[in-house]
Amino acid sequence: MQLEIQRPGEYSMRAKNAHAHNDDRESTSTTVFGFWIYLMTDAMLFATIFVTYAVVFTNTAGGAGPGELFELPFVSVETALLLVSSTTFGFSMITARAENKAATLAWLGITFALGAGFLAMELHEFGGMIAEGHGPDRSAFLSGFFTLVGTHGLHVASGLVWIVVMAVQVTAHGFSETIMRRMMCLSLFWHFLDVVWICVFSIVYLLGVILNV
């Protein structure tokens, strides 16, 4: 009985393998599409917070406005870090497809360092503003600012945790179909955060400084 079950014919064995493989591929494309739909809903979440910010940003309650608070050279460095990290994540996808573990881990490490640098600068900016009395409770403008930029920062922090988890999994399991599927989702997530940041620096920082009288 046992023996019979463990000795299927060569043909059916192959067919079973091929079938399992097709299932894997099917599930990869379905999973990545599902993740894409999540990103689209996340885009709507960000749009909602952006609109709230746009509606209240002139209400500074007699406090400092964007013109006095934002330092554009500082923001340009943050922007550069995130843009370079988006590119280096792209490189890690290329090396992952080539199943080059060392290079993939190196690019993931560089991406993590750049992302962590971005987040550290953002926290430094937040800390400085709060210390000088420009915290989120000061005005509607600042509540909107901290909610919007903070939500993006939280996403970056989640992305950093995910990169660490991904690196551990690549180290342990190599480049199986499952790992590549997760890498694809993470790459979409990380590039998406850079796209949201384009909106943040354009609308909050640049237009904020231009429109602030």
Place this chain on the structure above:
Amino acid sequence: MSSQPHSPAEDHASTSQTHAAHGTYGSYLVGFGLSALLTAIAFAVVMMPMFSRPTTIVVVTVVGLVQICVQNFFFMHLTHRSERWNFVSFFFTVLIIAILVGGSLWIMYHLNRNMMM
């Protein structure tokens, strides 16, 4: 992937069929170069004012929208050929966001005008 009983070439062919557009070092670098250039333009027109305020607003907005398209294409490989439904859901999202943003600003503009005058 590596444990599956077929050649890497075959794997590559079938994978690129499912997810048509994969990046290369070249395409990521082109995307990076264009994004860096567009970002530099946006910061430059604000930090070293050279245009009137309305022109500057238009430049920053247009350059930002172009950069979103550049990154969607070069980083996220969003094209109508690669993944049709990704493309469709993206445009649906753009439509919702346009209604959300346009509608809210329109309402608040009229509210402010009627309250303050």
